[in-house]
Amino acid sequence: MTDETPTASSTPSISDSAIAASAAPAVPSTARAVQLDNYGGVDVLHISPVVVARPAAGEVLVQVRAAGINPGEAAIRQGYLDQMFPATFPSGEGTDFAGVVVAVGTGVDAFAVGDEVMGWSEKRSSQAEYVTVPEHQLIPKPAELSWEVAGSLFVAGVTAFAAVRAVSLAGGDTVVVSAAAGGVGSLAVQLAKLKGAAVIGIASEANHGWLEARGVTPVAYGDGLADRIRALAPGGIDAFIDTYGPEYLDLAVELGIAVDRIDTIIAFEAAGRIGAKAEGSSAASTTDALGEIARLVAAGDVLVEIAATYPLDEVRAAFVELEKHHTRGKIVLIP
Incomplete structure (x- = not known):
């Protein structure tokens, strides 16, 4: 690739959509994600390849840069909340995340490929390399927030x-x-x-x-x-x-x-x-509530402590630490 820019007369006309498609990063057909096949302790957690869901109409595909873990996820994994939040196995895990948009479905106008975003999944799927969510479950990530803070803020x-x-x-x-x-x-x-x-x-x-x-x-x-x-x-x-x-x-x-x-x-x-x-x-699962919290953190009015970060492969160790119940602040997975 050179620094030369072809002139309009020497280059065939290319539509804007084609240019955007060619510039979009390649997305794999499968990627790693935290999975569990039954209720239990941290030993039921494992990393497996899952299909990367291409965004349907109104959806956005995000490459995850950070994903928080939460006590409620541990309780769900152990079956304590089965009556309220039953799992279907095999199940993914995770709600919080922040990352970069890599594809958008038809009708999405608030986000584009390359945008830095933060939000949540309602399908227990954020502890993964990629996550697909509806447009209305995302907000722009303030530049002042680190990936770790943005990725652990929603819940x-x-x-x-x-x-x-x-x-x-x-x-x-x-x-x-x-x-x-x-x-x-x-x-x-x-x-x-x-x-x-x-x-x-x-x-x-x-x-x-x-x-x-x-x-x-x-x-x-x-x-x-x-x-x-x-x-x-x-x-x-x-x-x-x-x-x-x-x-x-x-x-x-x-x-x-x-x-x-x-x-x-x-x-x-x-x-x-x-x-x-x-x-x-x-x-309070709304972009308005998340946006208000993100604004306060970005402005320095609210401090979010990051207690520890773990690679995705060390999800078991991350939950062992969380379940000691002595953590100040958030524990975050980095895919």
């Missing part, structure tokens, strides 16, 4: 967004957040601070410094937690966001918080038992 971001919205925070409120340094909790405490609330974050002592740096008052979990929280908020607690488990909904009730201002993203049975809210990612 944690919109879940935190929904949880904070569910408890109707206003300036002067005091809210408690459980697992406050985790993937969702670390975002929820920051969003709550932006609402003007005083935030008490339940976390291990190893994470207290990080919470204090975000303007959050930390408190250690364990025996006597209710008394420690009362001492930190003698005027009372207005709201509670649970990102860990049912014991914290019981704690919220013990603290005298109205059930319509208690939200959990995980303890669905307990929420039904006490009448609390259970609004999480499904309550």
